[in-house]
Amino acid sequence: MKTPLNGNALQVLVVDDSAMVRQVMQAILSTDRRINVKAAADPLIAWAKMQKESPDVVITDLEMPRMDGLTFIRKIMSEMPTPIVVCSGLAARGTDLAFRALEEGAVEVITKPKVGVRDFLHESAVTLLDAVWSASQAQMKLRPLSAPRMMVDEVLPRKHKSSSAVPPHGVIAVGASTGGTEALRLFLAALPTDCPPVVIVQHMPEVFTRAFAERLNKECAIEVAEASDGARLQNGRALIAPGNRHMLVNRSGEEFVVQIIDGPLVSRHRPSVDVLFRSVAIAAGPKAIGIIMTGMGDDGAEGLCEMKEAGATTIAQDEASCVVFGMPKEAIARGAVDVVMPLQQLASAALSLQGR
Numbered sequence: 001m002k003t004p005l006n007g008n009a010l011q012v013l014v015v016d017d018s019a020m021v022r023q024v025m026q027a028i029l030s031t032d033r034r035i036n037v038k039a040a041a042d043p044l045i046a047w048a049k050m051q052k053e054s055p056d057v058v059i060t061d062l063e064m065p066r067m068d069g070l071t072f073i074r075k076i077m078s079e080m081p082t083p084i085v086v087c088s089g090l091a092a093r094g095t096d097l098a099f100r101a102l103e104e105g106a107v108e109v110i111t112k113p114k115v116g117v118r119d120f121l122h123e124s125a126v127t128l129l130d131a132v133w134s135a136s137q138a139q140m141k142l143r144p145l146s147a148p149r150m151m152v153d154e155v156l157p158r159k160h161k162s163s164s165a166v167p168p169h170g171v172i173a174v175g176a177s178t179g180g181t182e183a184l185r186l187f188l189a190a191l192p193t194d195c196p197p198v199v200i201v202q203h204m205p206e207v208f209t210r211a212f213a214e215r216l217n218k219e220c221a222i223e224v225a226e227a228s229d230g231a232r233l234q235n236g237r238a239l240i241a242p243g244n245r246h247m248l249v250n251r252s253g254e255e256f257v258v259q260i261i262d263g264p265l266v267s268r269h270r271p272s273v274d275v276l277f278r279s280v281a282i283a284a285g286p287k288a289i290g291i292i293m294t295g296m297g298d299d300g301a302e303g304l305c306e307m308k309e310a311g312a313t314t315i316a317q318d319e320a321s322c323v324v325f326g327m328p329k330e331a332i333a334r335g336a337v338d339v340v341m342p343l344q345q346l347a348s349a350a351l352s353l354q355g356r
Contacts, residue, residue: 009036010136013055015046015072016087017064021112025059025087028125029132043072050080057135059085059128061112062101070101077105083135087112087128098208099215102181107135107323111205126268127205134178134296137324152274152302155246155263170196170287170354171233171249171256173280173307175273177203177295179323181212183343184293188220188238190347195222196289196354197233197256199241199249199280201271203295206243213240229260241271248279256283267299273327277303286311289350292337293317295327304336313353314338315346 012035014025022039029037038055040046044066046058058076062069069086076082084106088098098109108131111124152158172195176183180202191198204212209226216224216238225231227239227247233256241247246266248259259279266272273292277300280288290307292300294317308314314337316328321343331337341349 008034010034010057010132011053011055012037012057012059012132013046013049014039015041015043015058015060015064017041017061021061021087025128028128031125032129035132043067043069043075046072047075050076050082054080055082057083057085057132059087059132062086062088062098070104073101073104073106081105083107083138085110085131085135087131099181099211107131107138107178109205109208111207126265130268130296134324137296137326138178152266152272152278155261155266155272155275156248156278158278158306169235170289171280171284172196172198172289172291172350172354173249173276174198174200174291174293175277175295175300175303175327176200176293177269177273177297177299177324177327179294183317183321183323185216185219186343187291187293187347188216188222188224190344191220191222191238191351193221193236195236195351197235198222198238199227199233199247199258199276200238201241201247201273201276201300203269203271203299204243206245209240209243216240227258227260229258231258232256233258241276244270246271246275248275249283250279251283267302268297269299273300274303277307281306281310281312284310284312288312289353290314291317291346291350292328292331293343293346294322294324296324297326298330300327301331301334301336304331305334308336308338315349315353316340317346318342 016022026037029035085108086101086106089112110131213224213226223237245260267274290304316337318340319325
């Protein structure tokens with residue numbers, strides 16, 4: 001029997017023109033008894049409901065009748081600022097709109113649940129629930145979410161602390177989640193074309209990571225690309241882990257190469273920052289710089305500890321410049337961080353600490 005909802009329940013409004021999608025998302029969200037879910041078939045119906053009762057989080061599609069999702073986001077942000085999670089399909093034509101939605105103020109972009117695919121439902125539920133609670137935390141309403149989680153050992157066993165031979169050059173490893181799209185843009189735009197190689201895990205669905213990398217590549221002096229299996233790390237180049245795949249850094253003679261693999265969710269995510277950081281600790285040891293940025297949860301805290309143990313220098317974004325301070329806060333609490341500083345100083349600090 002369900003626990004009766006009380007005044008502290010998180011109020012979530014789902015806006016989608018597909019009755020099946022609304023039903024699936026309502027069913028997923030209702031598995032958390034702390035969430036009260038309402039739904040609307042289009043933005044105009046949703047807006048009328050919002051006038052009667054303000055939701056804590058709005059989940060909306062981008063392509064809907066009577067008012068498109070981007071216009072709806074602008075209306076909400078200008079008249080009734082509310083945390084917004086964009087829930088979009090994998091259609092490539094929607095990708096640019098999704099990033100425009102983030103620029104307009106949406107907190108998260110996630111992939112729609114695959115209706116009727118049973119094997120996907122568990123991971124879909126984890127992603128959707130995490131996105132909702134992450135959005136609520138961005139509004140200073142922290143609601144811890146407990147769920148089974150896999151650790152990094154499931155993907156990459158902890159064999160040894162680092163490679164026996166010190167690599168000839170360094171690497172900068174970065175992990176981010178909620179708020180990370182803008183944070184990474186500012187960080188990468190500040191790097192010079194001769195900077196050390198950069199590897200990044202940003203919690204983001206598949207398809208969107210490629211478009212994200214392409215947009216950054218146009219804005220930054222360095223090259224930015226979605227990582228592919230076997231790609232070499234090069235100075236002046238940043239590689240972003242593809243959505244729904246883990247990324248590892250391996251040593252190959254005098255070079256570093258990335259490995260892209262499948263595997264379970266680690267620390268509730270795929271790609272996982274913990275997986276990347278552990279691989280960098282093993283491959284690069286003291287030649288690495290680890291940076292943990294804005295995001296909800298604790299993905300990356302364990303991996304950053306291992307990087308520090310391997311001799312790497314570790315940096316955390318400070319609370320004032322984070323959208324959500326969860327990931328840096330957890331890493332700091334575990335003693336994984338050497339330096340805490342504002343977003344605007346991260347690039348110069350990373351270069352300085354690499355001995356430049």
